[in-house]
Amino acid sequence: MMIKCDIKDKGLAPKGKLRIEWADNQMHVLRKIRERFENEKPLMGKRISCCLHVTTETANLMRTLKAGGADVVLCASNPLSTQDDVAASLVADYEIPVFAIKGEDRDTYYGHLISAIEHKPDMTQDDGADLVGLLHQDYSDTYLKNIIGGTEETTTGVIRLKSMEKEKALKFPIIAVNESQTKHFFDNRYGTGQSTIDGLLRATNILLAGKNFVVCGYGWCGKGLAMRAKGMGANVTVTEVDHIKAIEAVMDGFRVMKLEKIMPEADVVITVTGDINVVDEKHIKAAKDGVIIANSGHFNDEINIGALESMSDKKRTIRDFVEEYTVDGKRIILLAEGRLLNLSAAEGHPAVVMDMSFANQALGSEYLVQNSSKMQQKVYVIPEEIDYEIARLKLDSMGIGIDELTEEQKIYLNSWKMGT
Ligand code: ADE
Numbered sequence: 001m002m003i004k005c006d007i008k009d010k011g012l013a014p015k016g017k018l019r020i021e022w023a024d025n026q027m028h029v030l031r032k033i034r035e036r037f038e039n040e041k042p043l044m045g046k047r048i049s050c051c052l053h054v055t056t057e058t059a060n061l062m063r064t065l066k067a068g069g070a071d072v073v074l075c076a077s078n079p080l081s082t083q084d085d086v087a088a089s090l091v092a093d094y095e096i097p098v099f100a101i102k103g104e105d106r107d108t109y110y111g112h113l114i115s116a117i118e119h120k121p122d123m124t125q126d127d128g129a130d131l132v133g134l135l136h137q138d139y140s141d142t143y144l145k146n147i148i149g150g151t152e153e154t155t156t157g158v159i160r161l162k163s164m165e166k167e168k169a170l171k172f173p174i175i176a177v178n179e180s181q182t183k184h185f186f187d188n189r190y191g192t193g194q195s196t197i198d199g200l201l202r203a204t205n206i207l208l209a210g211k212n213f214v215v216c217g218y219g220w221c222g223k224g225l226a227m228r229a230k231g232m233g234a235n236v237t238v239t240e241v242d243h244i245k246a247i248e249a250v251m252d253g254f255r256v257m258k259l260e261k262i263m264p265e266a267d268v269v270i271t272v273t274g275d276i277n278v279v280d281e282k283h284i285k286a287a288k289d290g291v292i293i294a295n296s297g298h299f300n301d302e303i304n305i306g307a308l309e310s311m312s313d314k315k316r317t318i319r320d321f322v323e324e325y326t327v328d329g330k331r332i333i334l335l336a337e338g339r340l341l342n343l344s345a346a347e348g349h350p351a352v353v354m355d356m357s358f359a360n361q362a363l364g365s366e367y368l369v370q371n372s373s374k375m376q377q378k379v380y381v382i383p384e385e386i387d388y389e390i391a392r393l394k395l396d397s398m399g400i401g402i403d404e405l406t407e408e409q410k411i412y413l414n415s416w417k418m419g420t
Pocket of ligand 1: 052053054055056057058191343347348349350351354
């Protein structure tokens with residue numbers, strides 16, 4: 001059968017298949033769900049368009065949706081995050097249509113989103129809300145009308161969708177996977193923490209010990225990144241705009257100060273804020289020679305690259321994902337064109353954490369099939385029972401048993417009469 005696709009090279013499939021299977025060996029929860037889906041087919045006949053990072057972990061999610069009876073297609077959620085061998089294997093070995101090529105330009109990226117929309121989905125899975133945004137902007141009279149609901153993976157996407165809900169622009173219910181405890185506590189913190197360091201080291205091969213390392217933003221991703229950079233011996237400074245998060249960073253043992261003030265000392269600056277122009281012209285002006293600047297937030301607008309381009313007299317590529325700009329005689333190093341460093345220069349979060357995130361995606365889609373007719377055009381959190389069931393299965397897969405409340409303890413916790 002000819003599977004629709006736009007990928008780099010089908011010949012990469014054998015390498016991709018081995019890597020997909022390698023990841024699957026660490027995704028026990030998702031595998032359990034896949035086995036149940038094989039038997040119960042809860043997604044039977046549903047057309048699902050997915051806009052996710054095309055990685056080995058995502059491939060196992062696609063296999064799970066297909067096992068559940070869904071007719072799935074996948075496009076990239078970022079121009080630089082696609083693993084071309086994985087895209088090839090999904091098409092050649094798993095017969096799943098994929099539209100994604102690492103390094104694709106903006107037009108190709110949007111062309112791929114359109115290909116996913118032309119699948120005429122009943123449901124969506126999104127990472128950053130580009131697919132849902134485009135459906136609402138350009139397809140409101142056509143394909144949008146068929147959709148019963150969607151899931152959203154990441155903080156940035158959830159923020160966009162909540163603003164659509166507020167403006168009453170959202171036309172179908174969304175499950176915000178990011179809001180599950182089994183997602184953000186682990187994926188955002190330990191996943192981003194490790195994979196961002198991984199991307200930094202693969203791109204540059206620098207030694208972290210002794211470096212002045214600045215983390216912009218102390219949400220779950222920033223917390224993980226700061227913790228891991230500290231663990232490798234860097235002197236970590238956090239910048240924040242939220243007073244409570246700033247105190248938290250101080251009490252977690254980090255120096256907290258304004259970005260402009262730390263720039264003259266900073267060796268590495270990484271943004272994980274979800275906002276634009278966090279590293280702006282004034283920060284670049286204040287930077288020292290040789291500073292490395294990168295982003296691990298969803299979009300490539302956290303660093304003002306336009307300003308950097310216009311301030312610089314010279315630009316050259318030093319190695320893969322490493323560009324050197326010369327600004328007033330100083331070298332400013334930008335990694336991965338300011339795109340998600342962890343997915344551009346490395347492989348994104350390890351399978352062990354994506355296991356829980358994608359268990360939420362799979363069970364979120366199943367929940368939508370069962371409940372969307374009762375849901376409103378709003379952003380929902382996955383029910384707590386599902387979140388806890390994912391945690392239970394994860395612990396089970398790790399061979400870890402935990403204590404249970406006794407009857408006496410349950411009564412105690414429900415009683416307001418017992419005291420000293
Ligand atoms: N987001 C972060 N890491 C990822 C991965 N490995 N696969 C898919 N999405 C991701």
